Amino acid sequence: MTKPKIGVQLWSIQDACKEDFAAALQTVKQAGYDGVEFAGYYDHSAEEIAALLAYHGLAAAASHIPYEALLPDKIQETLAFEQAIGNTRIVIPYASFDTVEKWQDFAQSLKDIAQQVQAVGMTLYYHNHAHEFTEIPDRSMIDLLLKDNPSLRLEADLYWLAFADVDVLPWLTAHRETVGLVHIKDMQAQPKESTEINRGILPIKDYVEAAKALDLPWLIVEQEAFQSYGPLEAITIDYLQLKEIVEEVHQ
Numbered sequence: 001m002t003k004p005k006i007g008v009q010l011w012s013i014q015d016a017c018k019e020d021f022a023a024a025l026q027t028v029k030q031a032g033y034d035g036v037e038f039a040g041y042y043d044h045s046a047e048e049i050a051a052l053l054a055y056h057g058l059a060a061a062a063s064h065i066p067y068e069a070l071l072p073d074k075i076q077e078t079l080a081f082e083q084a085i086g087n088t089r090i091v092i093p094y095a096s097f098d099t100v101e102k103w104q105d106f107a108q109s110l111k112d113i114a115q116q117v118q119a120v121g122m123t124l125y126y127h128n129h130a131h132e133f134t135e136i137p138d139r140s141m142i143d144l145l146l147k148d149n150p151s152l153r154l155e156a157d158l159y160w161l162a163f164a165d166v167d168v169l170p171w172l173t174a175h176r177e178t179v180g181l182v183h184i185k186d187m188q189a190q191p192k193e194s195t196e197i198n199r200g201i202l203p204i205k206d207y208v209e210a211a212k213a214l215d216l217p218w219l220i221v222e223q224e225a226f227q228s229y230g231p232l233e234a235i236t237i238d239y240l241q242l243k244e245i246v247e248e249v250h251q
Contacts, residue, residue, distance in 0.1 A: 001215050003250045005034035006242055007061035009183065009222035013231045017042055024232075025056045031236040032243060035059035037220050039093070046084035053085065061218045062089035062155070062181060064127065067106075070113045079120050089181065090117050091125040091155050100136055100144070107145045114151035125181060127155040130164035146178055153180040157222070158207050159187055159194060172210045182211055183222045184242060193225035196234050197241040204242070208249045219246070 008028055010017055016024040021042045028036060035058050041049055053060060063085075069078045070092070082090060092110075097103045114124040132141040146152060156179045161168045172179060184207055186200030187193070197204055211219055221238045229237065 001212050001250070002217070003246065004211060004216055004219045005059070005061070006032070006239060006246065007035040007037050007059075007218050007220045008033050008235050008239070009037040009039060009064070009220055011039040011064070012221070012223045012235055014039070016232055022052055025052055025058060027232050028235070029056045029058055032239045033058070033221075033235075035061040035218070037061045037091070038063040038087070040064075046081045049085045060085055060087035061220060062091050062125070063087050064091050064093040067092050067095060070117075075113065075116055079117065079122065082122065083120065088122045089125060090122055091127050091181070093127045094129065095126075096131055096135065097141075098135070100139070103136070103141050103144055107147070107149065110145060110152055111149045114149060118151050123153055123180065124151065125153045125155040127183070128157050129160045133161075133164040133166055142175075146175075152178070154178045155181040155183065155220075157183040159183065159185045159202065159222075162187060162202055163192065169206060169210055172214065176214055179214060180216065181218055181220060182207070182216060183220050184208070184211075185222050185224070185238070188227070194223050195225065195227060196223065196229065196237045197221070197245075199237075205245050205249065208242070208245050212249055 013024055021044060063082055065078060095106055097106060117124040126145055128142055154175060158168055161171060185194045186197045186204060187202050188195040188200045221235060221242060223234050223238060226234050
């Protein structure tokens with residue numbers, strides 16, 4: 001099994017990115033990360049983003065792209081931008097609907113989008129939160145999205161699976177054919193929110209072992225809440241803790 005690269009979802013340090021995007025990327029590189037997952041480009045052109053990645057020696061692990069930017073009037077422009085920065089993984093980060101019928105309409109739309117993304121050598125992913133398992137009683141909207149859409153992959157956010165009381169490891173095994181990326185973050189018990197890796201209650205080593213079994217290319221760190229450290233310090237801790245676990249699991 002190939003040792004996975006470690007990336008960070010830049011949403012974790014969004015304020016630093018807004019203040020000085022180049023400096024934020026430099027901090028990410030100094031922390032040890034191999035790459036980044038984008039959540040916006042802070043008014044930079046594709047050429048500027050590509051140059052910044054090259055300068056800092058970072059790879060584009062993936063990009064979170066709003067669904068609206070993948071609709072017919074926007075998708076070609078969006079995909080051209082992603083090609084220019086060297087990204088091949090398009091991740092829809094969120095969707096929420098109050099009826100099964102609306103989810104079905106969304107799923108149908110994703111079939112066409114996934115095929116268009118695939119046609120230019122990229123892959124479409126959907127990123128889960130907790131509500132896909134709770135919004136419609138007794139039904140998983142993730143499974144609805146995947147039905148009859150072989151071109152769609154999953155970016156499994158393991159924190160939100162656990163938050164939704166999903167048994168994470170069996171779920172990953174059951175979805176091994178479609179999970180292509182994972183988000184890894186830890187959860188403190190009270191209040192129930194994200195925290196630095198190995199400072200919470202989630203079995204992070206078990207998650208890394210599961211990712212190894214799936215032979216995933218990237219483990220993507222994300223942190224959305226901060227207790228004792230600021231975001232830049234927190235993602236440095238996250239990297240060091242996760243890197244140690246990866247080395248242990250892949251020795």
